[in-house]
Amino acid sequence: MAILLDHVNYIYNEDTPMAAHVLKDICLEIPDGQFVGVIGHTGSGKSTLMQHFNGLLRATSGHIYYNGEDIYKDDYDMKKLRSKVGLVFQYPEHQLFEIDVFSDVCFGPRNLGLDKRETELRAYDALRRVGLEDELFYQSPFDLSGGQKRRVAIAGVLAMKPDVLILDEPTAGLDPKGRDEILQQVKKLQTETGMTILLVSHSMEDVAEYVDRILVMNRGSVLFDDTPRNVFAHYRELEEVGLAAPQVTYILNELRNNGLDVDTSAITTKEAADEIMKLF
Amino acid sequence: MLRDITLGQFYPTESCIHRLDPRVKLGGTMLYIISLFCFKNAAGYLLAALFLALVVRLSKVPFRFMVKGMKSILFLLLITVGFNLFLTPGTPLVSLWKLQITREGIILAATMAVRLSLLIIGSSVMTLTTTPNHLTDGMEKMLRPLKIFRLPVHEVAMMMSIALRFIPILLEETDRIMKAQIARGADFESGNLFKRAKAMVPLLVPLFISAFRRANDLAMAMEARCYRGGEGRTKMKPLLYTRADYLAYGVLVFYMVFSITAGRNTFYVLPWK
Numbered sequence: 001m002a003i004l005l006d007h008v009n010y011i012y013n014e015d016t017p018m019a020a021h022v023l024k025d026i027c028l029e030i031p032d033g034q035f036v037g038v039i040g041h042t043g044s045g046k047s048t049l050m051q052h053f054n055g056l057l058r059a060t061s062g063h064i065y066y067n068g069e070d071i072y073k074d075d076y077d078m079k080k081l082r083s084k085v086g087l088v089f090q091y092p093e094h095q096l097f098e099i100d101v102f103s104d105v106c107f108g109p110r111n112l113g114l115d116k117r118e119t120e121l122r123a124y125d126a127l128r129r130v131g132l133e134d135e136l137f138y139q140s141p142f143d144l145s146g147g148q149k150r151r152v153a154i155a156g157v158l159a160m161k162p163d164v165l166i167l168d169e170p171t172a173g174l175d176p177k178g179r180d181e182i183l184q185q186v187k188k189l190q191t192e193t194g195m196t197i198l199l200v201s202h203s204m205e206d207v208a209e210y211v212d213r214i215l216v217m218n219r220g221s222v223l224f225d226d227t228p229r230n231v232f233a234h235y236r237e238l239e240e241v242g243l244a245a246p247q248v249t250y251i252l253n254e255l256r257n258n259g260l261d262v263d264t265s266a267i268t269t270k271e272a273a274d275e276i277m278k279l280f
Numbered sequence: 281m282l283r284d285i286t287l288g289q290f291y292p293t294e295s296c297i298h299r300l301d302p303r304v305k306l307g308g309t310m311l312y313i314i315s316l317f318c319f320k321n322a323a324g325y326l327l328a329a330l331f332l333a334l335v336v337r338l339s340k341v342p343f344r345f346m347v348k349g350m351k352s353i354l355f356l357l358l359i360t361v362g363f364n365l366f367l368t369p370g371t372p373l374v375s376l377w378k379l380q381i382t383r384e385g386i387i388l389a390a391t392m393a394v395r396l397s398l399l400i401i402g403s404s405v406m407t408l409t410t411t412p413n414h415l416t417d418g419m420e421k422m423l424r425p426l427k428i429f430r431l432p433v434h435e436v437a438m439m440m441s442i443a444l445r446f447i448p449i450l451l452e453e454t455d456r457i458m459k460a461q462i463a464r465g466a467d468f469e470s471g472n473l474f475k476r477a478k479a480m481v482p483l484l485v486p487l488f489i490s491a492f493r494r495a496n497d498l499a500m501a502m503e504a505r506c507y508r509g510g511e512g513r514t515k516m517k518p519l520l521y522t523r524a525d526y527l528a529y530g531v532l533v534f535y536m537v538f539s540i541t542a543g544r545n546t547f548y549v550l551p552w553k
Contacts, residue, residue: 016345018292056459079465087463095460097485107482111465142489156464 002164002196003030003053003085008062010048022048023059024220030198032163035190037207037228038200040217041242046200047090049217050166053198054085083112086162090169092153096141101127101152104141108160119159126159127152131185147178154182158189164196165189171206183210204232208246208267216243229265248272291408297339298409301525302418308532309406315539316395316402324543325394331535332402341408346401357396364389412444421519434510442498450491457486 010023022045030036040046051057052064055071055078064071071081089095098104105123114122127137130151136144141152154170167186171179187210190197201207207214207228214231216224218241224231232238235245235253252264252272260279266272297305312328319325336343370384407415420437427433458468461482468479 051459054463056462079467082463083465087460089456089460089463092460094490095457095464095482095486097482107466108464111467160465 002032002067004028004065004068005052006063006065008049008052008059008064010045010052010057011060012048014060022220023052026062026222028215028222028225030164030196032196033190033194034213035187035197035211036199037211037214038198038217039202039204039207039214039243041202044217044241045220046217047168050087050168050198050200053164053166054082054087056087083160084162085164085166086157086160087166088154088157088168088170090172092156092170093141093146093149095156096149096153099140100138101132101141101144102137104152105155105159108156112160122159122161123155126155129158129185129189130155131181147174147181150174150178150182151185162195164198166198166200168200169202170199171201171203179206186210202243204238204244205246208232216241228267232267233265252276289408290411291341291345293340295338295340295409296524297335297405299524300409300528301519301521302410302414303422303519304521304525304528304532305406305410306415306418306422308528309403311532311536312402313399315536315543316399318540319543321543324539325391325398327535327539327542328398329394331539332398332405335405336401339405339409341405346404346408350397350400350404353400357393360396361389361393364392413441416441416444417515417519432510434513438510446491446494449494450487453490454483454487457483457490 005026005028008023008026009021012018012020012022026049038046038049048057052059055064058072066081066085069076071078096104098107102120102123105126106119109119109122132148132151132155136148141149144152150170154167157165165186170182170186174182183206186197186199189195199207199211204214211228214224214226214228215222216231216238223237223241224234232245232249235249238245246267248266248269248271249264252262252266252275255262255276256264262275262279266275312332315324316328319328336346365381365385365388366379368382368385368388370382372380372382373386374381410418416437419440420433423431423433423437462468466479466482468476468483470476471479
């Protein structure tokens with residue numbers, strides 16, 4: 001039991017005419033080492049929910065427990081929580097500020113009060129993990145390409161060695177190649193380190209292959225919370241809330257409706273292809 | 281974190297004050313402020329307060345919301361009152377060490393406090409009931425005669441509306457970058473002045489970069505739509521006076537005449553004049 005959310009509510013701009021009930025009575029349990037995909041339409045509250053995990057936003061009511069401790073307790077060490085729950089924001093490349101890539105990645109571990117050697121070791125390790133080439137380490141972060149900048153920013157959070165990594169739309173605005181690279185690196189990171197990962201996205205296709213569990217958010221509540229297979233079985237309901245199942249789900253369902261005996265639960269292209277091949 | 285600033289913020293609701301032409305509200309606020317400086321007795325201030333209460337009531341903006349915006353200038357108000365209270369020469373009432381409170385000081389401090397509060401609430405009624413765009417539209421039209429002196433009225437108005445439009449965007453951006461850096465262990469709140477100033481670097485550098493990026497994008501977008509200044513430019517929604525606006529002008533004139541006659545009447549003149 002790593003993270004537990006107990007009836008969490010969040011009201012934005014409370015007591016003004018602009019008040020909005022962004023999170024409605026969220027109850028969740030996220031065990032150690034799980035890879036969770038969080039999906040929802042724009043404004044469904046997924047980003048707001050993510051900012052609760054490391055205490056950046058405080059729930060209007062409800063409790064959050066990290067490793068069994070209530071993070072809203074007066075003497076709880078928020079700084080420590082933030083080093084354990086790493087949060088990579090949307091468009092994280094906008095937070096870069098140092099003169100070179102390496103110093104920027106050092107910012108996180110240095111804030112933890114680590115010595116120079118440990119800081120640099122961690123920064124080096126993090127940069128290698130996101131697959132950035134060595135010759136870019138001492139360039140200005142502003143001279144890099146969009147995809148490279150994003151990896152530097154992700155490394156900046158990884159260097160703090162968090163136990164839980166939250167990525168808010170890490171692939172937004174990247175081309176398909178950049179997207180696949182980042183997702184594969186995240187998956188590799190999870191298998192290698194056993195980190196808990198929460199990946200926010202608005203595309204089912206992005207997460208279907210990688211995650212163990214999908215959380216579908218709609219208007220501030222959790223609509224579905226299950227394995228990808230079971231969630232995509234509800235593809236009609238997903239459409240109603242403005243989301244879509246992976247394309248293979250549609251193809252297989254269409255084939256089945258036209259009288260072919262296929263199992264519609266495949267979630268990746270490969271599985272779907274195998275399923276179709278079985279017919280011959 | 282940074283969203284608690286209400287001074288100069290628009291409060292969206294439907295009311296007859298919200299619907300008035302921005303020129304009426306601008307002119308009205310100006311006249312109201314002038315009237316505050318004309319009074320010589322308490323009756324004038326009483327009338328001004330009553331008039332303001334009526335307008336606030338009509339605007340449907342909760343009074344609580346207005347007072348919240350005043351918190352930020354409470355400090356200024358206190359200093360003004362303090363100076364007037366202790367540094368006005370006259371008949372001493374209380375003496376504390378080198379400072380003395382005089383009868384004249386108390387009266388002057390009270391007048392100042394009332395005047396300043398009315399002034400601030402009065403002008404916040406205008407900003408709370410008018411969208412920034414409407415406000416600059418009104419300003420542009422009112423200042424148009426200054427074109428004779430080669431003042432680039434349209435450009436100034438455009439700059440103002442862009443600046444106003446960008447305040448919430450940049451506040452949001454600041455909030456976002458701040459959170460991102462806090463998530464990386466940054467600390468903006470503790471340490472001495474020097475340490476804190478240094479802690480601002482990870483916030484300010486990305487903020488400046490993003491401000492320049494946005495300015496660039498906006499300039500490009502304006503150019504792509506063939507924007508080339510005010511010359512020959514027409515408006516999609518030109519400002520037009522309605523009957524309510526003329527009525528409002530009438531009310532304003534009535535208020536000015538009435539309050540200033542009452543406020544300057546020697547019959548009520550306060551004893552220290």
